[in-house]
Amino acid sequence: HVHSCYSSCSNLKPKTILKIARRLELDGIAITDHNTIKGGLAVKKENKEKGFEVIVGEEISTNRGEVIGLYLNEEIEKGTDFFEAIDLIKHRGGLVVIPHPFSFGLIRKSVSSLNAVRSKIDAIECFNGRCFFPWENSKAKKLAEKFNIACTAGSDAHFWFELGNCITMFEKKFSLIEAIRKKKTFVAGTIKCAYLGRGLSLIVKVYQNFFKNGKGID
Structure with missing residues (x-):
């Protein structure tokens, strides 16, 4: 999942996202800004490449951590109850993805909470x-296997x-x-940029909130 400048902790513009995605020869990209689908809609509108899929999504802040909805056409409000957010995603025809369930330093989803809705989780x-x-x-991989x-x-x-x-x-x-x-x-990947990325996000968020009149979107 990817964040655009519609998240207050990112500076990625739609054109930049698409340019780099093409350079990397990706077949598609999921835009999942914090509590908004505006970034996904903007990137999808900007995309002119036939065969390249832009998935409109949202990373929703709930009372039990974050939940990602993919293939959304309507926003789900920040602070929505965890279980309600999942039901809303499913009701609107989206896919439910649980991101970084064991990520250090973030609100973690309890295994019992996930177990209660396991039949509704797509990934x-x-x-x-x-x-x-x-x-x-x-640990996340072992949970998916379980x-x-x-x-x-x-x-x-x-x-x-x-x-x-x-x-x-796939x-x-x-x-x-x-x-x-x-x-x-x-799946494949690397975590080599984790510390740098998180540190820069904090700087960008402070700048957005205090020097741009809070126009950044959480």
């Missing part, structure tokens, strides 16, 4: 590029050098939706 992010420690991703749920990878990119650090792969005969539902995805 668990088993490789996140901003996890500080390898065990955070390995729940018999598909794995995805997310660079969690907020800056140009993070784009493409983690990728979700056979060309499948769409992403089909690959996730059939549990036919493979």
Whole structure:
């Protein structure tokens, strides 16, 4: 998953995202800004390349941590109850992805909470590029295996050098939706930019909130 300048902790503009994605020869990208789909819509509108998929998504801040909704056409409000957010994503035809469930320094999802909605979860992010420690991703992978749920990878990119650090792969005969539902995805990536990326995000967020009249979007 990727953040654009519509998240207050990122400076990635739609044109920049698409330019780098093409350079990396990616087949698609999921834009999941914090609590808004505006970034995804902007990147999708900017995309002119036939065959390149821009997935409109949102990383929703709930009372039990973050939840990603993919293929959304309507925003889900920040602070929505964890279980309600998942129901809203499903009701609106989206995919439910649990990002970085064991990420150090963030609100973690309890395994019991995830177990209660395991039948509604489409994928668990088993490789996140901003996890500080390898065990955070390995635990997420083990959880996906335990729940018999598909794995995805997310660079969690907020800056140009993070784009493409983690990728979700699947056979060309499948769409992403089909690959996730059939549990036919493979993940790969690196966490080498985690510290730098998170540090810069904090700087950008402070700048957005205090020097640009709070116009950044959480």
